[in-house]
Amino acid sequence: MASLAEKMASNMDMSAFSKAGDLKKRLMFTILALIVFRLGTFIPLPGIDPKILGDIFSKNSGGILGMFNMFAGGALERMTIFALNIMPYISASIIIQLGQSVIPSLAAMKKEGEAGHRRITQYTRYLTVLITIVQGYGIAVGLEGMTGGAGLSAVINPGFVFRFTTIVSLVGGTMFIVWLGEQITARGVGNGSSLIITVGIIANIPTALAQTFELGRVGSMSMSTILMLVVMAFALIYVIILVERAQRKIIIQYPKRQMGGRMASPENSHLPLKINPTGVIPPIFASSLLLLPITIANLSAENGPAWVQYLSQHLAHGQPMYLALYSFLIIFFAFFYTAVVFNPDDTAENLKKHGGFIAGIRPGKNTAEYLDYVITRLTVLGAFYLTSLCILPEILIDRLHVPFVLGGTTLLIVVQVTMDFVNQVQSHLIAYQYESLIKKAQLVNKKKKR
DSSP states (O other): HHHHHHHHHHHHHHHHHHOOOOHHHHHHHHHHHHHHHHHTTOOOOOOOOOHHHHHHHHHTSSHHHHHHHTTTTTTTHHHHTTTTTHHHHHHHHHHHHHHHHHOOHHHHHHHTTHHHHHHHHHHHHHHHHHHHHOOOOOHHHHHHOOOTSSSOOSSSSSHHHHHHHHHHHHHHHHHHHOOOOOOOOHHHSSHHHHHHHHHHHHHHHOOOOOHHHHHHHTTTTTTTHHHHHHHHHHHHHHHHHHHHOOOEEEEEOOOOEEEETEOOOOOOOEEEEEETTTTHHHHHHHHHHHHHHHHHHHHHTTTTTTHHHHHHHSSSTTTTHHHHHHHHHHHHHHHHHHHHHHHHHHHHHHHTTOOOBOSSSSSHHHHHHHHHHHHHHHHHHHHHHHHHHHHHHHHHHHHHTTTTSHHHHHHHHHHHHHHHHHHHHHHHHHHHHHHHHHHHHHHHHHHHHH
């Protein structure tokens, strides 16, 4: 079956795509939904002077504020209703998943199947609203305290009305993005949340490239440095594709089994374990936990207390404290999310039920221990790979003052999500070709019966 699927995937052409009506509808829905998202990043919050806001942002865009603006697709720079993007929902998802590990009621809810999943999703939405309200209030207060070059405030009429409208607008914008992401996942192609983040990053690539080449034109950066950055970007893309496709295949053996009136011969299969089983989740989760609180701290640092100013200075992009926290969170979520998506005990029990075993390993507890041994070492490699990929380019970019969109984190997200998108398109095409083959076989059988 696997070889047939690979053969069909290799033989797919545009004619198969043109006949796959359901896939075309899904792709069209995905494109339209992403266009709606991009349009929303240009709807400004009420009560803000865009010229003064642009002046304020230009002075602070070199720090963590610029990186969060990159994830928001430029919505933060324009301070639009989508300024927080989908990050509050990701933060809420992190808290709920952590809660499932320590709160028995949430852990039991997870095992209730579809009904439990719906309740957890609803709790995640409620928590998203709460997080967005807190962050929206912080942004509103921060904007009121910031002034432009002429000493003028970016907020036209500060006070309760501005704070209330800002919170309502941000909550509405964030929840709309959450709904849009869910619709893309259900009715489109790919993971909606990841695609929304990726589209925001891709939208900033032309501007980032133009800024980089402008630095070379005015002499602030040598052409050899620009060439080095281009080579580094392509090298990172190659490494990402190589590692994301790499697998550790564990051979699974099945003994002779009685099938109908004959004895089936022994079979060998394999259990593929990726070197990086968590994909882009650790960097996105780590960025989500770091970017939003630090962004609020940056907005409030100008007239805020001393400890807020301390955080704003020492947790700036490229600073040792920021890099240390970012590395720690990536490693933590690499191990945490691996434990969420892969359970050695459940896998060993399923193998035992179906009569499968690993050569030289007893079924049951010994198999679970062996799988845990393998996945732990793969996670160590994956965590080292993710940390190196995200941290080392960030250090280089901070020293050279290059736009964040050329960093390892952004390249990882774009390449990984693109690969996942292409794989899902191929899966839809393979499913369509299977259906076509079944229909042809049924027609042939009918003709033979006649």
